[in-house]
Amino acid sequence: MSGATGEPSPLRVLATRSWALAALGVVAAVVTCVMLGLWQFHRFEAKSARADLIEHNYSAPPVALTDVLPASDSPLAADDGWRTVRLTGEYCTAPECVLYARNRPFNGEVGFAQLVPFRTDDGTVMVARGWVPTQSASSAPADPPEVPTGERTIVVRLRPMEPVLAGRTNPPGQVQSIAIEELAAVEPAAGTLHRGAYGELASEDPAPADAPTPFPRPDTSLGPHLSYAVQWWAFALFFPIAWAVRARRAVLDEIELRRRGGAAQPVHARRAPARSRDEEEEDALLDELRG
Known part of the structure; x- marks a missing residue:
């Protein structure tokens, strides 16, 4: 719904096919990143449990x-x-x-x-x-x-x-x-x-005179899984934030266009570049010559 100043409703500006598809893409990206983060976190938990077990039982x-x-x-x-x-x-x-x-x-x-x-x-x-x-x-x-x-x-x-x-x-x-x-x-x-x-x-x-090489102590390092999980979850936050920033920019551009008296345009359309002062003076001179 537009306000008294004629400003467009954000919902109306964003109610286009391209913005709907972008929103669906953001949802899919967020779900994927969250799931990948959970997978890495579960791997971290499994390695952590194994390391705790080894530390407790090995010696x-x-x-x-x-x-x-x-x-x-x-x-x-x-x-x-x-x-x-x-x-x-x-x-x-x-x-x-x-x-x-x-x-x-x-x-x-x-x-x-x-x-x-x-x-x-x-x-x-x-x-x-x-x-x-x-x-x-x-x-x-x-x-x-x-x-x-x-x-x-x-x-x-x-x-x-x-x-x-x-x-x-x-x-x-x-x-x-x-x-x-x-x-x-x-x-x-x-x-x-x-x-x-x-x-x-x-x-x-008794210890034998000759024996095979003893097995090494098992690896108890946890690997990078926790940091990977945090990175995936950070990516999950990035996509909706980026979508919101672009959506806000689109609404503000439409508001600015209407304030200048321009006709409503699709959100994805480019605005024509502003004319320079020289171009305006040249047009005025041509109008005088034609007159």
């Missing part, structure tokens, strides 16, 4: 295996990831017991994880003793250390079993993933394995 005093896995078929609870447990027993040193998990990265190289069942009175746990490099000429472990014999006490950090990689074949003595389905072949010699978790070796007593 905690070790507990008995039965405190975490009461039976051989007990699943590893999410809160018990990286939990340290103390085991007393001995490794299964038979050749068929020693396996190597393929494609394990370490310091920019790809090698193997040495896997050996460890028998205890509370069951047999598959233990990843450490990292072994790959031979340069073939896809096989390079000079893997011997598995120590005799009774010993070890401390391991529990990790959930990995999923089976479909469509892969295993070379002799190797597995693609640390999955119970791939480890079951050692059970005739080693005994029934705990099926919910394997152990990543932290220490051995």
Whole structure:
């Protein structure tokens, strides 16, 4: 509705197809930015929860295996990831017991994880003793250390079993993933394995003369996900602000045009450039000559 001065209503000025499409584009952009921000924030929350779990469990005093896995078929609870447990027993040193998990990265190289069942009175746990490099000429472990014999006490950090990689074949003595389905072949010699978790070796007593390279501490950095979330939400604010600024400019331009006595024009139309004083004087001179 126009006022007493003849100023146009903002709604009437903006009630055009182009401004409606611009508004829909702004809504779509805002929704997209908000959703992308939420996705990045959820990734931040997941990494933060994982980092807190590692910090809490990684260096905690070790507990008995039965405190975490009461039976051989007990699943590893999410809160018990990286939990340290103390085991007393001995490794299964038979050749068929020693396996190597393929494609394990370490310091920019790809090698193997040495896997050996460890028998205890509370069951047999598959233990990843450490990292072994790959031979340069073939896809096989390079000079893997011997598995120590005799009774010993070890401390391991529990990790959930990995999923089976479909469509892969295993070379002799190797597995693609640390999955119970791939480890079951050692059970005739080693005994029934705990099926919910394997152990990543932290220490051995007595310490062997030669051992695989210890696994590195897991990464607990949170990455840039929180800053990315804030950036996406800032973008979500930018689009409606930019639309509002342009809409206000369009309304003010229309008001100014009417105050000058010009005919109403579409909002998107350009105003004719103002004539210079020289052009006006030339027109006046031509009018006099014609007269």
